[in-house]
Amino acid sequence: MTGLVDSKAIEQSLTREEQLALKNKRAGMAIFQISWILIFVVLIWANLGLRGQETTWPPPGVERYDVVLPIIASVLLILSGFTARSGLQAVRTGDLARFTPMWRATLVLGVIFVGIMAFEWVNTTATGNYGMLLRVMVAFHAVHALVIGAFLWNVHQNRARYNPVNFWSVEAAAQLWYFVVVAWLLFFVVLYII
Numbered sequence: 772m773t774g775l776v777d778s779k780a781i782e783q784s785l786t787r788e789e790q791l792a793l794k795n796k797r798a799g800m801a802i803f804q805i806s807w808i809l810i811f812v813v814l815i816w817a818n819l820g821l822r823g824q825e826t827t828w829p830p831p832g833v834e835r836y837d838v839v840l841p842i843i844a845s846v847l848l849i850l851s852g853f854t855a856r857s858g859l860q861a862v863r864t865g866d867l868a869r870f871t872p873m874w875r876a877t878l879v880l881g882v883i884f885v886g887i888m889a890f891e892w893v894n895t896t897a898t899g900n901y902g903m904l905l906r907v908m909v910a911f912h913a914v915h916a917l918v919i920g921a922f923l924w925n926v927h928q929n930r931a932r933y934n935p936v937n938f939w940s941v942e943a944a945a946q947l948w949y950f951v952v953v954a955w956l957l958f959f960v961v962l963y964i965i
Contacts (some may be wrong), residue, residue: 772830780913796939804950807915811954814908815961821900829901836897836905838963844887845959852952855923859945867930870941874927882921884955888913899962907956915954919947 805826822828829835860866892909895902926933926944933941 779889793939796943800943800946804946807950807954810911811957814911815957818904818908818961821904823874825900829897830899833897833899833901833937836895836963840887840891841959841963844884844891845955847880847887848884848952848955851877851884852949855945855948858939859938860955862933862941863935868933870933871927871930874923874930876911878920878923878927881916881923881948881951885916885920886911905962907963912951912958916951919951923948 854876856875858870858877861869861873888909892906892913895905897905922944926940929940
């Protein structure tokens, strides 16, 4: 681990303008994520509202979703959150040799997650509001995951540019990926557990 740097010390060594720019980028990311949170909240609210119109959930005659593949997908997605975090920490401490495999693992796990959920989306036999809610919520999350996955891929393709001073794109991609993980866990609970 020789040659690794203290990321906090690096941030503190930035000029006042660089520190302010980083602070503004982080604030902008927080505002952006809050706007996305609102969309996910609306989808969850709509789900609960439609459920409230039924006496039982799923409605009579509709088979409950199988949870085996979604559980596997969820575990892989949680793991991808840890690999993204590890990749970000690697860049911030100057351990660029660890960044690439961690970021690739995040990408591979994300692709597997989207593949499993696409399989679920295509193969669901549920009808009515029950089936429609699954398709809408899974599709919305999948599009979100694909867009952020493209950003992760772009960071991976430009990995030679990142270092303990120039890490914002890696941090932004990781923060967005954490959001993908958390949003899915909320959707998973609403769609498959309650």
